[in-house]
Amino acid sequence: QQPVQSPQAVILREGEDAVINCSSSKALYSVHWYRQKHGEAPVFLMILLKGGEQKGHEKISASFNEKKQQSSLYLTASQLSYSGTYFCGTEIGSSGNTPLVFGKGTRLSVIA
Amino acid sequence: DAMVIQNPRYQVTQFGKPVTLSCSQTLNHNVMYWYQQKSSQAPKLLFHYYDKDFNNEADTPDNFQSRRPNTSFCFLDIRSPGLGDAAMYLCATSRDLRRGGNEQFFGPGTRLTVL
Numbered sequence: 001q002q003p004v005q006s007p008q009a010v011i012l013r014e015g016e017d018a019v020i021n022c023s024s025s026k027a028l029y030s031v032h033w034y035r036q037k038h039g040e041a042p043v044f045l046m047i048l049l050k051g052g053e054q055k056g057h058e059k060i061s062a063s064f065n066e067k068k069q070q071s072s073l074y075l076t077a078s079q080l081s082y083s084g085t086y087f088c089g090t091e092i093g094s095s096g097n098t099p100l101v102f103g104k105g106t107r108l109s110v111i112a
Numbered sequence: 113d114a115m116v117i118q119n120p121r122y123q124v125t126q127f128g129k130p131v132t133l134s135c136s137q138t139l140n141h142n143v144m145y146w147y148q149q150k151s152s153q154a155p156k157l158l159f160h161y162y163d164k165d166f167n168n169e170a171d172t173p174d175n176f177q178s179r180r181p182n183t184s185f186c187f188l189d190i191r192s193p194g195l196g197d198a199a200m201y202l203c204a205t206s207r208d209l210r211r212g213g214n215e216q217f218f219g220p221g222t223r224l225t226v227l
Contacts, residue, residue, distance in 0.1 A: 002154075029212045029213070030213045032215075041202060041218035042202070042216075043218070055213070089216075091213070095211050095212060096213060097209055097210055097211055098212070099157050099160055102155050
């Protein structure tokens with residue numbers, strides 16, 4: 001039931017945009033997005049819940065397609081600080097009372 | 113500041129020598145998690161506590177045990193570390209688990225080296 005992320009890796013120049021996708025074969029209650037820099041702990045970015053509720057940083061943009069069980073994270077006008085590995089995590093079931101299962105991650109490198 | 117603290121940040125142990133990693137939180141969250149993360153991989157959940165209720169993942173080896181003596185503290189015991197147990201161990205908390213959508217707060221991790 002591990003969600004599938006794509007792409008596995010992406011390289012951007014500063015100012016460019018990127019989209020990271022996360023999909024599941026299970027009916028999702030929520031999708032969580034985290035960013036992890038090398039040697040550090042994952043940092044929360046956003047939660048998207050079925051029904052349309054979102055929680056997270058205002059500067060982060062993401063979508064959740066409940067019919068397709070897919071979520072996308074949109075990184076616009078990228079900055080060097082955006083570099084890191086992005087993980088999506090999913091909660092399944094009608095109430096989502098299951099621990100997060102993380103995807104394998106997308107490694108983003110932003111270069112000057 | 114409310115936070116999740118892990119000690120030590122770096123731990124070196126010998127093959128087969130028991131080791132204990134600790135995690136504490138000042139968030140007063142009901143749920144505490146232990147993850148294992150190997151290089152370039154996703155965090156893998158080992159177990160979690162919802163209050164005092166312990167939940168072991170099906171594929172977590174018996175070599176890994178956990179204790180949560182109170183709300184604030186949680187320990188990961190590795191009874192006989194093998195070379196394959198070398199990894200970053202992440203502790204995380206969340207407010208609740210009865211309904212999803214709760215942000216997880218991660219500690220800085222303990223990097224375990226097994227010689």
